[in-house]
Amino acid sequence: xxxxxxxxxxxxxxxxxxxxxxxxxxxxxxxxxxxxxxxxxxxxxxxxxxxxxxxxxxxxxxxxxxxxxxxxxxxxxxxxx
Numbered sequence: 001x002x003x004x005x006x007x008x009x010x011x012x013x014x015x016x017x018x019x020x021x022x023x024x025x026x027x028x029x030x031x032x033x034x035x036x037x038x039x040x041x042x043x044x045x046x047x048x049x050x051x052x053x054x055x056x057x058x059x060x061x062x063x064x065x066x067x068x069x070x071x072x073x074x075x076x077x078x079x080x081x
Contacts, residue, residue: 003044007038010023010034011053011057012057014050014053015053015054
């Protein structure tokens, strides 16, 4: 089953190291809404948590040019430091 655009965006931020609270703040949703998207993502990717997310995403979207690196660079630029 494919990830929605929201699930993919949130998954990338989680891989980049954003906390659930930071993700929610960044995309203007409640923390629990962001957590629900992550839970759905874990179920779709058949993983148990964040530690497996990067590997699962790379298998699912192997040619993703932005991936988590785009969010790492954005974060390093001072967006959430």
